[in-house]
Amino acid sequence: MKLKSKEEVFRSVCRICHGGCGALLFVRDGRLMRVKPDPDSPFSLGRMCIKGLATPEIMYHPSRLLTPLKRVGARGSNRWEEITWERALSEIAGKLDRIRGESGPESIALGQGTGRHHFMHVIRFANSLGTPNWYEPGLANCLLPRITVSQLTYGGFVVADYYGKVAPKTILFWGHNPIVSGPDGELSFPVRRALKWGSFGIAIDPRRSETARQCRIWLPIRPGTDAALALAMIHVITHEGIYDKDFVEKWTVGFNRLKAHVALYTPTWAEGITWVPAEMIVAAARRYALEKPSVLEWGVAIEHNTNSLQTVRAISLLRGLTGNIDIPGGDILGMNIVRPYPVMRDQLPKGMAEKRIGAGQFKLLGGFRSLIPSAHVPGLFKAMRTGDPYRIRALLVFGGNPMVTVANSREVYESLQKLDLLVVTDLFMTPTAGLADYVLPAAFWPEINQIIELPFVAENAVFAQQKVVQTGLCRQDEEIMIDLARRLDLPGSDQSLRDIIDFRLEPLGLTFEDLRNKIYSYPRHEYRKFEKNGFRTPSKKVELYSRFLERQGYDPLPAYQEPPESPVSQPDLYREFPYVLTTGSRRIEFFHSEHRQIQSLRKRRPDPTAEMHPATASLHGVADGDWVTVSSPRGQIQMRAAVTEDIRTGVINIDHGWWFPERGGPDFGVWASNANLLTSNAPPYDPAFGSYQLRGLLCNVEKTSGDL
Numbered sequence: 001m002k003l004k005s006k007e008e009v010f011r012s013v014c015r016i017c018h019g020g021c022g023a024l025l026f027v028r029d030g031r032l033m034r035v036k037p038d039p040d041s042p043f044s045l046g047r048m049c050i051k052g053l054a055t056p057e058i059m060y061h062p063s064r065l066l067t068p069l070k071r072v073g074a075r076g077s078n079r080w081e082e083i084t085w086e087r088a089l090s091e092i093a094g095k096l097d098r099i100r101g102e103s104g105p106e107s108i109a110l111g112q113g114t115g116r117h118h119f120m121h122v123i124r125f126a127n128s129l130g131t132p133n134w135y136e137p138g139l140a141n142c143l144l145p146r147i148t149v150s151q152l153t154y155g156g157f158v159v160a161d162y163y164g165k166v167a168p169k170t171i172l173f174w175g176h177n178p179i180v181s182g183p184d185g186e187l188s189f190p191v192r193r194a195l196k197w198g199s200f201g202i203a204i205d206p207r208r209s210e211t212a213r214q215c216r217i218w219l220p221i222r223p224g225t226d227a228a229l230a231l232a233m234i235h236v237i238t239h240e241g242i243y244d245k246d247f248v249e250k251w252t253v254g255f256n257r258l259k260a261h262v263a264l265y266t267p268t269w270a271e272g273i274t275w276v277p278a279e280m281i282v283a284a285a286r287r288y289a290l291e292k293p294s295v296l297e298w299g300v301a302i303e304h305n306t307n308s309l310q311t312v313r314a315i316s317l318l319r320g321l322t323g324n325i326d327i328p329g330g331d332i333l334g335m336n337i338v339r340p341y342p343v344m345r346d347q348l349p350k351g352m353a354e355k356r357i358g359a360g361q362f363k364l365l366g367g368f369r370s371l372i373p374s375a376h377v378p379g380l381f382k383a384m385r386t387g388d389p390y391r392i393r394a395l396l397v398f399g400g401n402p403m404v405t406v407a408n409s410r411e412v413y414e415s416l417q418k419l420d421l422l423v424v425t426d427l428f429m430t431p432t433a434g435l436a437d438y439v440l441p442a443a444f445w446p447e448i449n450q451i452i453e454l455p456f457v458a459e460n461a462v463f464a465q466q467k468v469v470q471t472g473l474c475r476q477d478e479e480i481m482i483d484l485a486r487r488l489d490l491p492g493s494d495q496s497l498r499d500i501i502d503f504r505l506e507p508l509g510l511t512f513e514d515l516r517n518k519i520y521s522y523p524r525h526e527y528r529k530f531e532k533n534g535f536r537t538p539s540k541k542v543e544l545y546s547r548f549l550e551r552q553g554y555d556p557l558p559a560y561q562e563p564p565e566s567p568v569s570q571p572d573l574y575r576e577f578p579y580v581l582t583t584g585s586r587r588i589e590f591f592h593s594e595h596r597q598i599q600s601l602r603k604r605r606p607d608p609t610a611e612m613h614p615a616t617a618s619l620h621g622v623a624d625g626d627w628v629t630v631s632s633p634r635g636q637i638q639m640r641a642a643v644t645e646d647i648r649t650g651v652i653n654i655d656h657g658w659w660f661p662e663r664g665g666p667d668f669g670v671w672a673s674n675a676n677l678l679t680s681n682a683p684p685y686d687p688a689f690g691s692y693q694l695r696g697l698l699c700n701v702e703k704t705s706g707d708l
């Protein structure tokens, strides 16, 4: 389609966050002029957020990395020379080859950031290289517990149905703020529309978040106690007999055992633990069970604890008990319309899977039964630092910033310092890239070719992203990995990225070329698929009681466990650190540690904030906007106080992801306000996933004296 003289418009999909908003890209003379929301996208409904609309500003930002860099001088001194791709990749390939020969492929680790376009390709590259040690900073702490629990409870991943003829009547937001966090299973725009059109919202959140403010009931929970609340809701639903009797009888196993199991988990019991009044728990349970169809929007907060498996399981059972599965306007099972990414799992040499760090201990993260086996992040960084159980000598990070996003930044720093080779591919220089031997310039989303399946994991529709412009020498991550694979003569390196995408699209009778500029939605969602062949679980039913978990050595019925660091577990520490800390509630302006250098976004939120209740603030003589020192047993950081009634008393919520690009190298202000200086990567971990505690820790706050 041609506009004006030379301006062309292309259809694509934004991937600044996990992505999914349909976008129109306006290009003139090889330059991206502007980005507009695609009015025809059935998922983003003609909307984009402020990050997406800032695409040209991000893309042409003066500090964007445009050429490969090689470190000169000491590690972390932030002195670089510009080199060619040829030199960068041949040197990196040579070093990888040597390290692999000397210490085995397992001594090379691959890292990446969350849910990027190249997520699966990193796994493919690791397998072809022969190393079991790749990681993503989320996984154990993000989405893997939800995907796994969905799979073993219902036989597939469930997402809310905002797209059919029936709207959800009730939406239960559990530790989730999709109005801000957007594409993470669903997109925020359909959520906003549903609430506007009358869905009854219930929010379980220590903060009255942007989403909670649109809800009719807000349950201000003590962070880290979600499993207790879920068990009490199960108690109400089973003991008041308001479960879906027909569905439970025909389509579930283990109801009687579950009912007996929760007999003592009354709302009054849960009130003592969760700090949520019993009558609110009862009201929420009744509403969710009776005013159907209901959806359960679960967020990452339920995975940022050391009991993630059982917390997510307890919450997930609510759907089965109330029959809100795969019905119009309920939680639906995905259609998975494209072929899985060919990750070449069979290329991992024999015996390597057992060597994966954490595989033996965290079976559902790194073991054979894991859906996406990956290494345990604290274990991997420990191996870099200490050589236990063996040394990790090289790390290649494709789009991640572990210095800011992984717990205990000091240890991450020590770990990265010990590496023989650190390669970071990124859009910008970051505190992590600053420590690298080579920094490679990555392509931004209007510069990449890929497909994206939506909703995430459910894959009911597929869209193309297309490369329409080129900045500097930037290259798409997959292409960098393919180039490295060819240089190392790895298996699969004869396949191009286009071959892989076409292979995945084949069942639809489409190629990437066909998909460009089109919207491909599956024509109609098929509801109640289980009525044909049952659920895709061993019993063919919803597994309220999980024999699979029992066989793996985990509780078949969910239980509550007090967080290891909490007012109850550590009363002495609580006297010194008398607030419950939660970290990382998403902000619309930023994606994790990104965008602090993007002026239009930064000016809306110039400083890191610590939210606290007026009662807390006045106790410490703190006024809204004051700088405060937030401390935990691990360290202290500076934040600006945001004094608000929209947080429960006794809880402090801090932003994560903060560093200060404007302060320059070598450390880019990473030691000032980084939430992960306060978090802990120490055991205990969730026994199945190895998740660590990012929410529900203990902290203190005081007014910072003097100027900053």
Ligand SMILES: Nc1nc2c(c(=O)[nH]1)N[C@H]1C(S)=C(S)[C@@H](COP(=O)(O)OP(=O)(O)OC[C@H]3O[C@@H](n4cnc5c(=O)[nH]c(N)nc54)[C@H](O)[C@@H]3O)O[C@H]1N2
Pocket (backbone or CB within 6 Å): 112, 113, 114, 116, 117, 137, 138, 139, 141, 142, 300, 398, 399, 400, 401, 402, 404, 405, 406, 407, 425, 426, 427, 428, 430, 442, 443, 444, 445, 477, 583, 584, 585, 591, 592, 593, 594, 656, 657, 675, 676, 679, 694
């Ligand atoms: N305290 C605390 N810590 C947390 C969390 C929390 O709630 N609290 N949340 C955790 C969760 S759930 C997650 S998923 C992680 C996320 O952790 P990360 O994924 O490490 O976070 P990002 O800041 O998004 O880092 C991504 C980096 O990739 C770069 N990048 C962006 N796009 C591309 C691309 O296409 N290619 C390449 N090569 N680079 C690109 C960005 O510039 C940025 O530097 O953080 C975790 N950390």
Ligand SMILES: Nc1nc2c(c(=O)[nH]1)N[C@H]1C(S)=C(S)[C@@H](COP(=O)(O)OP(=O)(O)OC[C@H]3O[C@@H](n4cnc5c(=O)[nH]c(N)nc54)[C@H](O)[C@@H]3O)O[C@H]1N2
Pocket (backbone or CB within 6 Å): 017, 018, 114, 138, 142, 174, 175, 176, 177, 178, 180, 181, 182, 183, 184, 204, 205, 206, 207, 209, 221, 222, 223, 224, 225, 226, 298, 299, 300, 301, 302, 582, 583, 584, 585, 586, 587, 588, 589, 590, 591, 592, 653, 695, 696
């Ligand atoms: N703009 C933007 N969008 C993003 C991201 C981003 O960085 N920026 N990150 C993406 C990623 S990787 C993820 S994982 C998702 C996460 O997105 P969400 O799942 O929405 O998670 P958060 O916003 O981190 O937290 C949701 C809510 O949980 C509350 N909360 C904190 N502790 C607890 C607790 O212990 N229990 C309960 N019930 N609630 C608690 C917080 O107050 C917050 O309002 O967002 C994705 N989308």
Ligand code: SF4
Pocket (backbone or CB within 6 Å): 014, 015, 016, 017, 018, 019, 020, 021, 047, 048, 049, 050, 051, 052, 053, 182, 183
């Ligand atoms: S919500 Fe995510 S995909 Fe949509 S415009 Fe914003 S950054 Fe892009």
Ligand SMILES: [Mo]
Pocket (backbone or CB within 6 Å): 114, 138, 141, 142, 143, 300
């Ligand atoms: Mo995440």
